[in-house]
Structures are given as C-alpha cells and as structure tokens.
Amino acid sequence: EMSFLWAYLRMERRDTQIMVNAPDLLDHHLGAMGAGYGEYYFSVENQGSGSYGLSIHEYLHSVINPLVKAQYSKYRAKLDAYYLAGKDRPGSKDYQEPVTFAFECLVRALDREIRVKLESDPKWTDLCAQQVAFDTQAGLVLTQPFYLLLKDYEASGKPFDQYLPLLLEKLPEL
Numbered sequence: 001e002m003s004f005l006w007a008y009l010r011m012e013r014r015d016t017q018i019m020v021n022a023p024d025l026l027d028h029h030l031g032a033m034g035a036g037y038g039e040y041y042f043s044v045e046n047q048g049s050g051s052y053g054l055s056i057h058e059y060l061h062s063v064i065n066p067l068v069k070a071q072y073s074k075y076r077a078k079l080d081a082y083y084l085a086g087k088d089r090p091g092s093k094d095y096q097e098p099v100t101f102a103f104e105c106l107v108r109a110l111d112r113e114i115r116v117k118l119e120s121d122p123k124w125t126d127l128c129a130q131q132v133a134f135d136t137q138a139g140l141v142l143t144q145p146f147y148l149l150l151k152d153y154e155a156s157g158k159p160f161d162q163y164l165p166l167l168l169e170k171l172p173e174l
Helices: 002-009 056-086 098-119 122-138 143-156 160-170
Strands: 018-024 032-037 040-046
Touching (some): 002 098, 002 160, 056 160, 098 122, 098 143, 122 143, 143 160
Parallel strands (some): 018 040
C-alpha cells in the first residue's frame, strides 16, 4: 500500500519512518489517527475502521497537509468560499478552520481514488464514488471537486506536489 500510494503521487517517499500499526480497542467505533514520532509513524485505528494495515487516509495527511498549507494563501478566496458553504453542516464539525477543511477534503478525495486504483474492482469504484458524494453532501464540499480533478492530475504525468497549484487553479469557483 505504501509503495502504491507513492507511485500514485509520482513522488519519492519523503520520510524514512518505520510504520507501526496499533489497534485501539477502547475508543469509539470507526475512528483513526496517524502521527509521526521520531523515526516511527503510528497508525491507530478503532474497531471496525480498517484492516489495521496502513491507514492511507491518515498517512496522506502527513504528505498533503504541508503541500496545501504552502499553496493556501494564493487560493484563499476560492478555498474559503467552499469552507463557508460547508462549515455548518454535520460532516464538517471537526474541521472548523478553512485550511484544515481543505486538507481533509483533498485527503478524502485522494484516499478514495487511490483505493479505487489499488483494489481495481468495480465495486470499489462505486463505493468510493458514493463515499465522495456522501462527504460532499455532509459538508465537506471540496471533496467532490477535488475527486473529479484527480482525473486531470492522473493524465498530466506530473508529480502531485508539482501538480497541486494547477489543480487549485482549475478548481471551479463556487
């Protein structure tokens, strides 16, 4: 999964952390988190949230968050409009800062597209498209536009970190 993720992003892996997967059997159902500490990256999943393997979603945050943060000010007006449109909906309650909202929407779009490619099964294509639609409807309104723009990224042949400014440029005004 790790190799597939980096191949999809067309970037060299930027960390040398050792992955540690730890189940959290005491916390609420379907939660997950990831965090790097020194030479280790901990992927912690609650009951039913995954396979206790690599949490692609949580790991993507370590890659995507700094990339988005570096570009955010240039596209602030466009991105903030999406944030304002979704911030009061239930799916956005944990993402009440515009830049955090953008991180989460892009990570969700990437996570779903990577899962579709990784699984290479029509049922995953349908399931991930439904998840993207649900997230968007629930308030993470940037998820669907980002998900659709990933097709352009894939066709570009560029590494994701180099393509991100173009993706943000192509993002439709709300």
